[in-house]
Amino acid sequence: MKKSFNRFLNLLLIAAVILGAAFTNPLPVTAANPDKMEVHFIDVGQGDATLITCGGHAMLIDAGDDTKGTAIQNYLKKRNIKTLDYLVLTHPDADHIGGAPVIITKFDIDKVFVSNYEKDTKTYQKLIQALDDKRLSYTTPEVGSQYSLGTATVTILGPNEEYDNPNDASVACLVQNGNNRFLFTGDAGEDAEKDILNNGLNISADVYKVGHHGSRYSTSKAFFDAVKPSYAVISCSEDNSYGHPHAETLNTLRTNGVKVYRTDEAGTIVATSDGKKITFNVPASDTWQSGEQTQNSSTSKTTDSAAELQEAPKEEVSASTPTGITYVLNKNTHKFHKPSCSSVDTIKPKNREDTTMSRDEIIGAGYVPCKRCNP
Ligand SMILES: [Zn+2]
Ligand SMILES: [Zn+2]
Incomplete structure (x- = not known):
């Protein structure tokens, strides 16, 4: 009797270990035959909008400012996309969520992920209104949680807490298809990067969508060293008033031999992953030209929170x-x-x-x- 009870306990223990391993394994399960994944860094001027498609599934990260919603809608329509599995709005700055109401109105969306930062602006109110009108619920995804997009896996890396500026509160994620890894951090600055690092999740990536449009207040050295990308994509407009991308960021990329792609120079950039290798539809940039010489901070209309200005x-x-x-x-x-x-x-x-x-x-x-x- 006692013996069989012990055996039962042993079986329970083994089952618990197996289950535990299945649920706590931090590595995404990579598909044996990954589908083709396309990452479209859509040219939305100063702002972000990235469309990721994989095996008939689609995810949009950010939607540019309020003048870009229709252009993004047309871009998706041209690719026959009717449903978005995920709409990720990294943070409530206008250059990321302005175009979202159009997308929310025109497409079926399964899951909406937002930052835990609420902003007291008309643009933010319009976003919430559009979500409410469509009866879409929205949540801040939990760090470490994973979602599938066809054969690709999306791992949430941030935000790791509540921050006092919207940029740091960006939803950050890593998208892996086969062995190819893409990192998206929105406009997260140094503090948020530190918190992502401290979390211990693997953030190494082949393609790094450069944080905060190439600002010097993102892409801190420790963070860059952990990412160690081969390719970097910067989404910004020509002659933007922030001077993005900043020279410091470009220097970091250049001295580490990273191939850089910029929407201000190339327009929309498409990276294609077959799970083993990544190809780009345009040649890498060779200008290494920062935006600073065109900086004009006094007259610009500020649509992006500059963390450095806020105390x-x-x-x-x-x-x-x-x-x-x-x-x-x-x-x-x-x-x-x-x-x-x-x-x-x-x-x-x-x-x-x-x-x-x-x-x-x-x-x-x-x-x-x-x-x-x-x-
Ligand atoms: Zn931004
Ligand atoms: Zn921002």
Whole structure:
């Protein structure tokens, strides 16, 4: 009796180990016969819009500014795309979400992924309105979670917490087809890159869509070294007011022998992966020309948050007892949430405070309600 019970326990243990291995294995399962995957870096001027297709499936990462929605719609239509498996809106800056309402209105979309940063702008409100009108739910994907796109696997790398600027809060992901790996980090800056690195997920990639249009505040050395790309793609417009791409970023790419492709020079760029090798539809750039000589910061209409211009308010709030928690505060962003809000899990411990204060007291202390959980 005892013996058979022990055997039963052993079997249970073995089953648990097998199941555990199946569910905790961080490496994406690569398909034996990968489909052709195409990554279209659509020329949307200053902004981002990347279409990824694989075996009849499609994903769009960002949708340019509000003048580009129809152009992206036509680009997708020409390729006979009627449904998007995924629409990823990396962060709520206008050069990434402006064109999204058109796409949301015109296409069937299975899953919408958004940043955990809500922005108080008309462009952001229009996006939420379009999602609501279509009765589409949207979530911030969990870091480490994986989604399939045909034979390709999408692994979420960020955002790793709530940040005080939209760029750092970008949804970052790695798309792998066979052995070919593509990395997308939106406009994530150095702080967010550090958090992605600290997470320990493998971020090495063949193709790196250069963070924040080639800004010097992204592509930090440690991050670049971990990615070690062979190819880099920069999405920006000619003569943009930010001076993108910055010379520092181009130098990093150049000194490491990375082949660079730029939408400001080549227009739309298409990279094709067969799972083993990657080919581009245009030759690599050889100009190494930064955008800085055309910088004109005083007259430009700012559609992109420059993290460097924002200083986070850093006042302390009074501590309170942990019993009977009413709300959760983020001392960094000065937002407050219902304890059940999905954003709460992404607050860094040092920024988080569980409070028993009333709603009025919290607002009196300078906090604003989260737009997602409406506390
Ligand atoms: Zn941007
Ligand atoms: Zn941005």
